[in-house]
Every structure is written in C-alpha cells, then in structure tokens.
Amino acid sequence: MFESFPLWPQRASTIAGQVDALYVFLVLLSLFMTAAIFTMILIFAIRYRRRPGVQAEQIEGSHKLEITWSIVPMGVFMVIFFWSAIIFFKQRTPPDGAGTVYVVAKQWMWKLQHEEGQREINQLHIPVGKDIKLIMTSQDVIHSFYVPAFRIKQDVLPGRYTTTWFHATKAGTYHLFCAEYCGTQHSGMIGQVVVMEPAEYQAWLSGGGVTQSLAQTGETMFQQLGCATCHRTDGQGRGPNLAGLYGSKVTLVDGRTLTADENYIRESILVPGVKIVSGFQPVMPVFQGLVTEEQLNSLIAYVKSLNPPPSGTAGTPSGVPAGAKLGEGQVQ
C-alpha cells in the first residue's frame, strides 16, 4: 500500500488529462497563494511582535491596494472560469456518431444495455478508442454514474434521461461508483468498466449468444404492444409516422415546436397526452407503469433505428443525426 501512493486515479479517457492539467494549475496556484499568505503572516508575526516601548503604527488602509487585490484575483478567476468551462463543454457534448449504451440504475445496481443487444449488470464492456454515449435513467432514487479514471460523473434521475460520454484511451478495468447517496447499500452500488482492445471487444460481443439487437427487441415490443396499428409507416395511421422522427422538429397542436429527443419519445410513450403532435387526436393510451425502463430503452432504440443511417457514418447501428442532442428537447 505504501509502495504506491498515488495522488490521482489512472488517466484512461481523452478528457482525463485535460481535467488533470487544470487541477495541477489550481494546486500550484493554491500552493503559491497559501505560501504567500502564510509567509506574510510569519514575517509580520516575527517582525512586529510586541516589544516594550514600540507602538503600533495606525494605518487607515489603501484604496490602491484594495483595488489591486480585488481586480487581480478576479482576473485569475476568469482564466479559471473559461478554462474549466471549455472542459465542461466537452464533457457535456457527446460527439456525433458516438455508440450508445443505455443505463438503468436502481437501488443498488447498475443495469446496462448495449445497442447490439448485450445486457450487463455492474459491468460495462467497451472498446478502447471509441466515443461512447450513455443514456441513463433511474428506477427509484437519484444515483450518479462516476468513473474516476475517465473524470466523468453524471447524476442519474428517475423519470428522465441524462447523458454523459467518454472516449476510453487505455485498456484496463476501472472503478464505477455511485456518487450520489442512494440509501442503505450506496457504497455497494459499484461496478467495473472493462475497456478492451477492439479485437477483444468484438470477441466479447460475439460471445454470449445474443441473437437480437436492442432495436430488434424494441421492434418486437412495438408489435406486441400494438403500437404498429396506429404508428404506420405509410402515413395513413391514427398516430404519427415514426420513421425519421428522432432528432426532427415536431410541431404540436398548440403550435409549439420541439426537437424529438429521447426524453420526448419517453414522455410520448408514457404519458402521450402531454404533447400531442399537430394534426393528430389524443387517442393513444397511457403506458406509464406498463413498460419497464429496459423495455422503454428498447422501444426508443427501435424508434431511433427507423431513421435512415446518416451518410458518412455508415456501419454505426442506429446512427444519430447531426444536431440531435439530449437535453435540448425543450420547447423552442
């Protein structure tokens, strides 16, 4: 234990080095400021210790000094702000064409669904060198998906999706922690992220006897739940045609327009009456409580797979169209 006394976790993602660089800068800045203040106090304490016959010199203050030590820190703070904001922007913006893994958190485990159909618990296998976007939700309380080696963390909320992404740079096994206190076994809600070389990862994918991709599972559900009756692809159904829906602009009956992202599709399945698409009647039944989070993920994966694969990123299952990002589904 004493042989290795690390000061930071392993760096295993593209963002990790950038976060560490800012950290090191702030550590040096703090060391400098602490040393400066402590040295001043020490020098004054010795130099101006009370001696008989020596009076303190009354000094009112100095506007020049006050302005200096307000403006200079403010300038330094702004450098930190912009530097950290740039990193944050990258952390929060998944690149186009990232592979998707769906995460469902519950007290006290992580359930993960790959687009290819693999399902895992408390373990996430991913290839090195690929952008991976996580679409996460919780079945119960708030959790937080934290991989220290990737320097990413994102709270996972019930009733909505949050996302994060990473690009692993080094094969290995890394800690996955729940970082938001979630009840009795909070500290047991841990897992591993296994980053594999691409060939190894392909071997892992083809093992396990998975026959259906997530979208195919979703398609089966889509038929079983009777969705296909109204959501017809020929445009003659009582519900909107879902082909090309994901990432597109939708106009509602009240005239608002929004971008159809995962949160929108989720809400439209669970409580369809909230946002009715212009030109349609509120006839769809409520599915709240009838589908599990995992089933919902497969349905969403299916809806997304109805989009034509965007040119240039062929080969990515259910490619994400440019401009469609999660969390921007607010009414515009």
Next chain:
Amino acid sequence: MATAAIAPEREDYLNKEYGIRSWLLTVDHKRIALLYLISITLFFFIGGFFALLIRLELLTPAGDLVQADTYNKLFTMHGQVMVFFFLIPSIPAVLGNFLVPIMIGAKDLAFPRINLLSWYLYIAGGALMLYAILSGGVDTGWTFYTPLSTSFSNTHVVTAGLGIFINGFSSILTGLNFVVTVHRMRAPGMTWSRLPLFIWAHYATSIVMLLGTPVIAVTLVLVVLERTLHLGIFDPRLGGDPLLFQHLFWFYSHPAVYIMILPSMGVVSEVMACFTRKRIFGYTFVAMSSIAIAVFGFLVWAHHMFVAGMSMYAALVFSILSYLVAVPSAIKVFNWTATMFKGSISFDTPMLYALGFVGLFTIGGLTGLFLAALGLDVHVTDTYFVVAHFHYVMVGGAVMGYMAGMHFWWPKISGRMYPDSWGRLAALIVFVGFNLTFFPQFVLGYMGMPRRYWDYSHSPEFQVLNVLSTAGATILAVGYLLPMVYFLWSMRYGKPAPANPWGASGLEWMTQSPPTTFNFDETPQVTWEAYDYENIPAPVPEEAFGD
C-alpha cells in the same frame, strides 16, 4: 493589581438572581446567550460523537464497525446536528446575543421576549431532533435529497424535518432582532461607520437568516407533505420534479454557509485588531465585503448541482457568479494580513485561533475555486474533496472563529480568566488535529473516493489516507475537549477578570466583567472611531493572568 479593586459582592447579570426560574424566564440577552451556549455545546458533543464513530468505521476498508444503515444514520445526523443545531446558532446566538447590544451601547436587544422565544423554539426543534435520533435516527443525508427522503427512506424523516423547521424560526427571529437592534438601538455617536466589524458581520448574517431560512422551512414542509400525504412535488412517480428540491434546498443551504462564516469573520476582525493594537486595515472594505458576501451568496446556489442534470448554460452562469463571491472573501484575508503590518502583535489564545482561522479559511477558500471550476467539479463533486473543502470552511473557518471569540470574550462573559497557556496548547492541538483530519481528504477525493461510503474494500489504496484522517480526528477531539475543561475550571478557580483584560477597544470592554443586567450604568456617548487603539494602552499580561 487591577483585580484588587473588584469586590466579591459586586452585582452583575450572573449573581443578580438565582434559581432555575430566573434563568428559564429571563429576558436578559446575556443570560439567553448562556442558555444557548449550554444547549449548542450539548449538540456539538452529540454531533462530534457521531463524527468519531464515522472516522472509526473508515479506519478499515471493510464495513465492520457498524451496519450500513447505522453508518448512513451517523453521517446524516452528524450533518443535521452540526449544521442546524450547532454551526448556524453558534456565534450569532451565543456571542452575538451577548455582544450585539453591549457593543452598540444598548441595554438589551430590541425584542427581549422574542429573544427568549427564539431560544425556546431552538429547544423545541432540538428536542424533536433528539427524539428522532433516539427513536432510531434518520438516514437521508443531511441534504434530504428527494425522492429518497420522501418515498424511500423508512426512518424518522418527518420528525427530524419538523425539528429543523421549528429551529428555523429561532434563526429568523434572532435575525430580525439583530437587524432592528442595529438600526434602532445604537448609542448616541455610534454611527454606522463606527460600528465594530463584528456588528457589520452580524448585520449581514441577519439579512441572510431573514431572507433564506423561510425557504428551507417551506421546502421541509413540502418534503413532509409529499412523505405523509403523497402530494406530488418532488417524486417523478407522483408527477414531481426531484431537481426542484435541490434548487430550493441549496437556495437556503448555500447562504447558510455564510450564516456560519460571516460571524466568524466578524470575530476575527475584532481579535486581529486587538492583538495587533491596530485599526483593521481597510475597515470600509472589510465591512462592505460582508454585505457583498451576504448578497452574492444568494446567487450561487446551483454550483452544488453542476452534475445534477441541470442545463449546461445555467451551470456556466452559476460558475461565474461563484467566482464573483470569492472576491470579497479574498479581500478579507488580504486585509487581515495587512492589519498585522507594523502592528504590535501579541500571541494570546484568541489571536492564535484567529490566525488559525485565516490559515484554514485561506485553504478552504482556495479549494472552493476547484469546485466552482465546472470541468473539474464534475470529477470532484460528491467525493471527499467536497467533504474536505466544506470542513475547512465550516470547521476550520466557522468553528475556529467561534473558539477565537469564546476565548476573547470568556473573561467578559464569565468574569473569570482561563489559563492562557492551556488555551494556547488547545489552539495548537486543534490546528494540527484539524489539518491531519481533513487535508488527506482532498487527496482522497481527487483519487475518486465518493463521500458517504460505508465500505471501500474495493479500493484498498484509500486506506492510508483514511487512517491519517482518523488519527487527526482523535487529536482534534482532544483539542475540543480541553477548552471545555479549562473554561469550566475557570468558573470556579480562574482569577477574576478585570473589565478590560486585553486592553481592547469597544464598548463591551468599558463595562465591568461580567456586566450588570443593563450593561451600562449610564448610556455611553461614543465620540471615537472603531478600533481606537492609538489611545488605549496595551495590557501587561502578567497582571491579568498572574501566570
């Protein structure tokens, strides 16, 4: 000898009346301050006991000392007791109650009966909290995050929530009392620009108490309503929004940090001035920075929520505002340091605590810059880095300031001197113990250890730092027990205190120790500026202490 003139039968607020009724029905702000002192000390030791159990559990990676549920209750109740029943009332309700009227030359606070009511509300809230603890405890984390607290926890959330709700009114009424007192009760000549910085700090604190506390009160009521009547407010299954809770909670709980730290800053200004024999460098800037902190402090709450699922653009705004609020804090540190320049500095116990405050608050403030940095916060939020940071501010800052103040004004409060050498030793022990406890936690946090983990057997590399932290906590405990012992000792065996043992400026030192019930024999006329140390001779320490 200054002490020779003091006759034993002299009347003061302590010996004017005896008996339990004379205390429980008192409207004397000084007696109420002592009632608070006794009650918050009780809660401090309850909260401290929980902290020691937490540190003992973390000595080994495995969860082996207590059960997971017990551990969760320990950190929850440690936080609730320390924040709501010790830190928030600490300086305002004890030192503020005692000193605000005397420092401005008043006989009492503006509303003496409301002041007593505040204490009873505190006791009622505290009793409910104790009941929640004794009947099984609470396990939601002191933050009460929903929907865990409203729909999932099987513990005494409602009792604890109502306890904190009632206690909140104590805070609101104390704030109201201080604001009115400072506006209306100042002695002739005590202009705003002559107010001691302790008063400015309490004025700023009172504004935060008045404006912030109602929000946490409403929020806790909403938690209770959702939990008992299943009104859908925060739980998405009932149609609520869990992030709404976090916004409401931090809208109070971030400014609450300033309720804890601002009064400490006021104490440090008084102590620094006295033991450097100087007017505080940049009086106006120090006074105005208190107000600036109180105002900006209301605009930064969501920096606790950068990874909570909030919009990226909102995060940018809250990050930049957080840097803005760091500036007035920096101004204060620079001014205190500059105050020492060309002073005539002595190192009595209060000064050692005040210097300790400046050192620890500097580290606490600087590490705040890490957490306000968006891209870095993503990695360190909800880890031990945050735990270390806020303990540096709230314990290294607020509690060090409280200790500085207690040692500075104890002769005034009790009429007795404590042994200064023991005081200095305790200050040193606290400083060493504190740093050993909390500094390793910065490293632990960056290494990725999440907070509120009962078991870390998956990461044995965290153990060394945890052992250091636990060792520090035991030293810290000794440092906090020592003053308790010698303060009690001094009440019986300490030398009687003269009116002004430190040769300090300020009206509180111009009346006898302890003061009479109405503080002054006649209303003082203030004709001098604050910190008039040019005209006050420094004391000869041997006379005061005799050691």
